[in-house]
Amino acid sequence: MSGSGSFRSILCAVDFSEHSIDALRFAIGLAGRDQAQLTVLTVNEPPLVEAAAAKCGATYLERETERELTNLVLGLMPGTADWAPVPHSAVRAGKPHTRILECATEEQADLIVMGTHGLGGYRPTFLGSVTERVLRHSTIPVLAVPLAAPDLVIFTDHSPIFHVGHVLAPVDFGPGTAQHVRVAEDFAHSFGASLLLVHALNELRGPAVLRFALQGLERERAEEARERLFELASTRCTADAESCVVSGKPADEIAGIAARHGVGLIVMGLSGEGASESRPGSVAYRVLTMTQVPVLALPPAQNEETAHAV
Incomplete structure (x- = not known):
């Protein structure tokens, strides 16, 4: 993170939930604002990897996840905007918080963006376990975006607008x-x-x-x-x-x-x-x-x- 509050490389971790989609919108806006590199990561956990491999073959899950992740990113990107970043998608397998932190290091990220969630209406009682573990171990800033924040950033042809x-x-x-x-x-x-x-x-x-x-x-x-x-x-x-x-x-x-x-x-x-x-x-x-x-x-x-x- 630079002294001016801008970022050079942003990692956004998604799990295809509404929370993570809102976080991705915010990450796209920040990357566009700063002209930063944007990496969009999702992680398949070991039980899912093993089950998919046994039923559909060793590479099936990774291929399908890459396809779905690409469609998700393209669906959110403001296609005609000249400020829009060109994101890099990444699919990993393993413990999510470990792979997120590893990817942040590999991409030399200076910001991790994640969705956060909880139970109990306006005052949820806990963060998502993955977000909590990333917060515990990260050595770079983490932006936690709740589900209620989709309208904070709007994409126009000229720039992202943050409300x-x-x-x-x-x-x-x-x-x-x-x-x-x-x-x-x-x-x-x-x-x-x-x-x-x-x-x-x-x-x-x-x-x-x-x-x-x-x-x-x-x-x-x-x-x-x-x-x-x-x-x-x-x-x-x-x-x-x-x-x-x-x-x-x-x-x-x-x-x-x-x-x-x-x-x-x-x-x-x-x-x-x-x-x-x-x-x-x-x-x-x-x-x-x-x-x-x-x-x-x-x-x-x-x-x-x-x-x-x-």
Whole structure:
């Protein structure tokens, strides 16, 4: 990923579900915007490969998958648009998350785009297991696109148009904060969207006798956070950015703000509140399971590398 928020090589993993088709539309739009290489990958799992080989021959499944993948890509591509990328299709066999990460390395991808899904209506309870494993192990940014996001990108003859509105950057003031804000601002600029910086304070809880003391401490923490957000926006953002401080469970608050403010993209790190927190349990992971907004998740390795450079 370049310093301007653009990408050179994008890998989009699909499984022919509606979620992955929406992700592919977003990937086509990004590749067209950046004139990036686009690789579209699907992976056949071992039980399916073995069953197809026993019934139809060793090469049948791969041939049919290649045909179906080609038809899927061609069906989504804006055929007359001069900006449209020329995608490369790839079919692999094995464990999906392993093959996705291997292909990303082979193609020198600087972004992986995937669909994500869950159960439970507006607040699904878990990510797709493949997406979760890729998020756990990826060393490059992963864009997770939910099923509710098909209208965020529209293809015209002249360019892809992203209807993003607002880009939200949750801020925890950790070592990767400057990078998150920089990437979020770059996306906001390229999408013609506004940037919203949010810091979520965990609520302080204690005995009722300490209620007034806790309320005073909450006000002090909120004021300090507002000052730090203002300083961050003043020193790290080249354009005006909105900012707000909220109190509650961080993931709940971030997902709620995204829904209320018409946010079209969330940019945040996968390291959560601190480097010691496991990635699947981080605030970013919980946001991914709750929101209907695409989330660009930046891996800790990139956070730390960038933090040393700023």
